[in-house]
Every structure is written in structure tokens, then in C-alpha cells.
Amino acid sequence: DADVTQTPRNRITKTGKRIMLECSQTKGHDRMYWYRQDPGLGLRLIYYSFDVKDINKGEISDGYSVSRQAQAKFSLSLESAIPNQTALYFCATSGNELTDTQYFGPGTRLTVL
Amino acid sequence: SQKIEQNSEALNIQEGKTATLTCNYTNYSPAYLQWYRQDPGRGPVFLLLIRENEKEKRKERLKVTFDTTLKQSLFHITASQPADSATYLCALGGDYKLSFGAGTTVTVRA
Numbered sequence: 001d002a003d004v005t006q007t008p009r010n011r012i013t014k015t016g017k018r019i020m021l022e023c024s025q026t027k028g029h030d031r032m033y034w035y036r037q038d039p040g041l042g043l044r045l046i047y048y049s050f051d052v053k054d055i056n057k058g059e060i061s062d063g064y065s066v067s068r069q070a071q072a073k074f075s076l077s078l079e080s081a082i083p084n085q086t087a088l089y090f091c092a093t094s095g096n097e098l099t100d101t102q103y104f105g106p107g108t109r110l111t112v113l
Numbered sequence: 114s115q116k117i118e119q120n121s122e123a124l125n126i127q128e129g130k131t132a133t134l135t136c137n138y139t140n141y142s143p144a145y146l147q148w149y150r151q152d153p154g155r156g157p158v159f160l161l162l163i164r165e166n167e168k169e170k171r172k173e174r175l176k177v178t179f180d181t182t183l184k185q186s187l188f189h190i191t192a193s194q195p196a197d198s199a200t201y202l203c204a205l206g207g208d209y210k211l212s213f214g215a216g217t218t219v220t221v222r223a
Binding site for chain 2: 004033035041042043090092094098101102103104106
């Protein structure tokens, strides 16, 4: 089984709808991250969490919120989706050492009409 | 603000040749740099890490250099194979976060 899973894998929604993307990991890591990827822009950090009680905004957090329900679960919500939030969303985890690598989930392709 | 630039053009090379990718950055002093591989429709996968006090790292057919004076990293794939075709991302690290470049797409022709 994959170490980092994301659900759903694909989602089409309409402007104004609330949507939640979920991420689960079995690596036992404390640190979890949410990114979005757009063509030509690379991965941009939305939110990150260093443990269940520590949640931080990334460079593009406006329009998003997160919830860290447990060490293994980190959810991303779009309270009122808009078309420019159409993107590929990735969840990632890492260990606690400074240089630890990040392990990415398979991604969620979100389309907002 | 910090800026990370990778080869803007896709790289198209013949099997067996060496692919060289560049990652340049400004307004940033990373403690380390990582390279990831991303296949279409999948999440990035870690390849190599190089710290700020290291000049070069190797792993099998991969080599990374890191020049903090030039603010540049070079990523080499030697004896390239069609299976090396993918997008390669550089990521600058500090404060337990990564800042990613947009990636360079490499296609290796048989």
C-alpha cells in the first residue's frame, strides 16, 4: 500500500461550492504539507503542519483552510471554490530532521467550473 | 522575493548522452538543495540531497553540484536511458520547508 494517500484523485466542482481534499500517511511522520501545482509555476506551498497542534500558512493560503485531525491525517478545504483554484494538489510528509526528504501523495486533480 | 529558475526549455537528448539541468536562485540562502523526479500524473519522488557545504554528490548515474557563490545547482544524468524521461524539480530547503522550481522536462530518444 502507498505510504501517502489522497482522496479524491479527481474532482470536478462548481464555483462557490465547499470542497475537502483528504490526505493520510502511514510513515509515522509529524510533518505534513499541502501544495498546489500549476503548469509553469511549480509546486507552491499552501499550508504546513509540524505536529497536530502546529499549523502554519504557506505562500498561497488565501481561500484555503486546513485541519490536522491526527498525526496521520491532514485535510485541505476550499470554503468557496473559484475557477482559479483549478490545479493539481499534492500532500506530502517528512521526518523531523532539517534535510529530510518529502514523500508525496499521488495528487488530486481539481477542476472548478 | 526569492526566485528559483530551471531550464525554461524542455531537454530532448539521444539515449546514452548526458543530460545537464540547471537550477539558479536569487534572494535566498538555502541550507540544502534537493532534486526530485516527477512522472506525468504522479507525485514527485526524491532523488538526491546536497548540503550548502558540499560541492558534489553522486548516486549511480546521477550527479549534483552546488555552487553557493554562483547560486546554482547542476544536475547531470549520465548514460541517459528512455526510462529517464520525466520532469525534474529542484527544491531549495530551509526552516523545514522546500521551495520548488517549475521543473525541466527531459525526453530521452532511443
